[in-house]
Amino acid sequence: MSTLAERAVARTPRRLALRFGGMSDRAIAWLFITPSVLLLLAINIFPLLWSIQLSFTNYRANRPNAVIRYVGLDNYRDLLTDPEVWHAMQATAHFVLWSIALELVLGFGLALLINRRFRGHSFWTTIILLPMMLSPAVVGNFWTFLLQPQSGLFNSAIALLTGLDPSSFQMIGDVRLAPWSIIMVDTWMWTPYVMLICLAGLRSIPDYIYEAAEVDRASPWRQFWSITLPMVMPFLMLAILFRAIENFKMFDMVNLLTSGGPGSTTEVASITLKREAFEKWRTGYSSALAIILFVTVFGAANIYVKVLNRVKQR
Amino acid sequence: MKTPVTAHSVAEPSRWSKTTASFIVATYAIITILPLLWIFLTGFKTPPDSIAYPPKILFEPSVEGYVNLFTTRSRQTPEFLASLPPPQTWYERLVRSRNMVIGGPSKVVPRFVNSMVIGFGSTFLAVCFGTAAAYAFSRFRVPLADDLLFFILSTRMMPPIAVAIPIYLMFRHLGLTDTKLGMILLYTAVNVSLAVWLLKGFMDEIPREYEEAAMVDGYTRLQAFFKVVLPQATTGIAATAIFCLIFAWNEYAFAVLLTSGDAQTMPPFIPFIIGEGGQDWPAVAAATTLFFIPILCFTILLRRHLLRGITFGAVRK
């Protein structure tokens, strides 16, 4: 170790050593933390505060010379009484709930199977992981190609399996099927994510617990309910938390897959926000919507994390 | 090898159960990879083949998609084409055979370069800042540490569109719209939260004894950090860097709102590659394939760290 020390001392440039040599721990701590905190303040907190301020005005970013008027809570009132905004929230909730449900079922199921550690399982796992690594925008775009009734892979595949005529249904253009198209694409992309988390959870359960249960002649079903599920629960809840936050914010994939259509069937909250803010340029109004969305997610996440911590302790 | 206590043992599954599991998982994997394979194949179809109905599984391969991706072309009459000098290169010949003339290179290469510059630039900065902050959180008693960390996590809860509104105004004010610098700063800020969370976990795993021993031997804290702690944290830093890169690489919302030309990256570019009518699907497929390759390599190389990265370090295998 002393040679290491001598070498390090010898290599540290003289000026640097003199300047920083005598720095206290406290100074170093502040030096290390400050850049990150400053950046976050500038790019996250300051804009958030500015958004809050804008939400009380009627500012429009495409009229920089217009007089800014404070309108109090008018924007909030308009938003909360607008049926279209509620419809967007509904569409978002439908998307979040169903996509998470499907991803949970599929992801957990896959994790259970992969945990059997059959031959080649790491190869197949890597294959399953691939969709997660793509850009959601690019995915949304090429799935419009795949979901074309006549030239797309999906309808022809369904036709092969069920005998339906490929042009008889369309996922993206049909009011009843469009919400399922976004759920399907999201599930395709993110099931591996949930699978990985479940796998980690399953692998964290020590073998001896199962062996003890087997000695006690517990049936596999019983083992699942009283050992596997409770011990994987914190991981499942973590997966739900992350997926829910991401899907609530979802914009790229849905915008490129359906443009929020047909009509406004799949217009999730982020799409409404984008249209109000960057197409109608109602900056004040859309800031109010942004604040509402943020408070919703933040509040829900807070409550959820508290519940999660309690589950972890059990 | 342990003999199974029961037929359906979880700790040591039977052969039958392993075989069924492998069959089901393989089926799912094949179904899930089929769309990607189709896109890869579409990159080698001609544009009419790509929109043929019913979809063509057997087709004559052509690199027209890739040529179309890298060039701009215009359709001309056969008389005009006859009046031009003969084509010099294989791709010019291919384009001429479709009655078109190459006008020049397309914008894909600058966009790819932008993705690289902005991706790697923001990753580098995020990792630097993140490592430092993570070290501080790990080793020192920072006041309000838990709250600060939760605040860092909560910055990821705003929809990007929502954050984009004031950022757009800010950037317009500062003249940062459509600049690589602006995008690097923005992505760094977004990635720093991920970096701090991940790296704190990695830092926590490095025993304090090493640097304390070094300091006993006469190093200052800073020297100990650079010479002792950092080398040990290399795998953690690499894993973090990959996740920051994946985010910056695939990001769309900020890119489409805050860039238009100079700083535009690939994700806002790919869905708008137009052919003579609708989208030039072979070119889009080619772009998707090329854009995916770097991330694919990284995924395969760093499989082991994947879990940690996507859960902010909350889960370790």
Place this chain on the structure above:
Amino acid sequence: MIQTMRALGVTAVVVASCLGNQAVAQTKQLTLCWAAWDPANALVELSKDFTAKTGIQMKYEFVPWTSYADRFLNELNSKGKLCDLIIGDSQWIGGAAENGHYVKLNDFFAKEKISMDDFMPATVVGYSQWPKNTPNYWALPAMGDAIGWTYRKDWFARPEIQAEFKKKYERDLSPPQTWDELKQIAEFFQGREIDGKKVYGAYIYTERGSEGITMGVTNALYDWGFQYDDPKKPYQMEGFVNSPDAVKGLEFYKSLYKCCTAPGMSNAYMSEGLDAFKSGQVAMQMNFFAFFPGLYKDPNVGGDKIGFFVNPKQKFHFTQLGGQGISVVSYAEHRDDALAYIKWFAQPDVQKKWWALGGYSCHKAVLNDPGFTKSAPFAADFLKSMDIVKDFWAEPAYASLLLDMQKRVHDYVVADKGTAKEALDLLVKDWQKVFKDEGKI
């Protein structure tokens, strides 16, 4: 030694400054922003003449139509310096004029003796004036355009098809003059097997994201009697936007969508139409005249196989205006060069060449030329169409008005939400809200 170094240094500085000046003098450049489509390629070809005459290099920024408004309105709002010249959509005029994005061209026109009387009146009003019908010019009419239709002349000419049609409908199969006739023909072709493939009747716009379905539905609405507001009382929309006739027009467009279009066309605009027509999927296609030169040249469906007709009439005869004017961006750094480009573009011989290359000139010297109607198979239809054009709102708040109409119409036509009357009633309410915000009512 030191003297040699000094001498070298001085030489280096001198050489560098000479080279530097040369470099500055040689790279005179203008950036022109437009949408990425066939006419843009034609303009690139045409502008080589400008470069040859003035030595100014042209750089282009072309963006696909679906993100065109988003991208460039964003650019203008951020006071971006990317574009010196912009060929902005006709509906942007109000916003661009009032928010100071475009340079007002009245003085320039007066100085260079460019008269707006030399251009077709509909294009001057549509692409150049704000407020409408006042002599305030913010653009030079660059690309005349309107909605027209193409059809498969070769299918219409087949004897067995003609015979069957005559038997069924007791009239000859020919390009439709009214919307009812168009629907009949579309129903006739819907699902028919031609050359071993199933084909469909018509292709109409249904795009949700930018402006597609609005640009399509207005062609029907105008013909049934839809008006944007009371001609005597501006911004009074009740009874004009949602008149019983307008409701019928909207219902008709939906019935056409449901009965006689190809599957999977629920979010389709100009480019999907080209694909559908070129791949032989549809008998008739609604699209902008801008694409007709390219379609005529197409190896699969062009030449003798393609025919054109004007938007059909019903109670009235209108067609939706397209087209753009070319403007100088106020934030541009090369304003004088940009104005030089406009001066060059306005010359009659340049305009003639523009038409020859595939662009739609708005200059009377081209359009009133006796040989014009014979210069291309769609030229006569283009002239006829430009006589009956009607445009969407060009107000500064046009984006909100457009997005509201996109939503209400798409909700009704594609998403089967509510009735036509409800859709138009809600639209009136939406538009009233916008105008109230603007202080116009």
